[in-house]
Amino acid sequence: MLDATARFFEDLDRRGYEPLLARTSGTIRFDLNEGPRTTHWLLTVDRGRLRSSQEDREADVVVGTSPALFEGLVTGREHGIAALLRGDMTMTGNARLVVQVERILPGPPESHGPRQRPRRGVR
Template sequence: MSDPTAEFFDGLGHRGHEPLLQEATGTIRFDLEHDHGVDRWFVVIQQGDVRVSREEREADSVVRVDKGLFDRIVSGEENLYAAWVRNELRAEGEVRLARLIQRVFPGPPGAHDPRMFARERRRQA
């Protein structure tokens, strides 16, 4: 059985540098709540350089969310921003970091990055 959350964080950590987070510096801890406790993922961002671990330590921003919902978010089945608006996802501390990291979350299946769409339209013209 696959774990979408682990796959997401493993992939994020292996990227090393994420251009979409170039303007971000700080730490984010994701507290993913479930029946058996809380899974924690710790993300360090240094001007786009990203490291991911399972450390349990203080962070500039803490995101709390149900693990099942987070699995659906990183699978593209749910929208992170919509969960935030519904108060199913909560951020504490430096909320700006939590908002910036949204950039690396997948969109819904079949969605296209708007920049790629614009490039394709220019090529066709």
């Protein structure tokens, strides 16, 4: 069930660089809580360079969610800021980092962007 989450972090690790985070540095730990079990993911951003690992280490900000919600976030079915406002996602530490990293999450799979009309042509 958590394949999408693992894939998300592995993909970030492989990608290695995210231009949207070119001015961002810091560490975020994601604590995915389900009953007594907590899965940890650590994302390190160094001026856009990305590294992810499954470590339970101190971080600049700690984000807490359920594994199911996080799966929704990394597949675009859930929205990070709305989840924060709702209290379904919590953060402790540098909130700015969370708002910045939230921007690299995908949009909803059914969203296709602007409906462009057949070209009328530049007259």
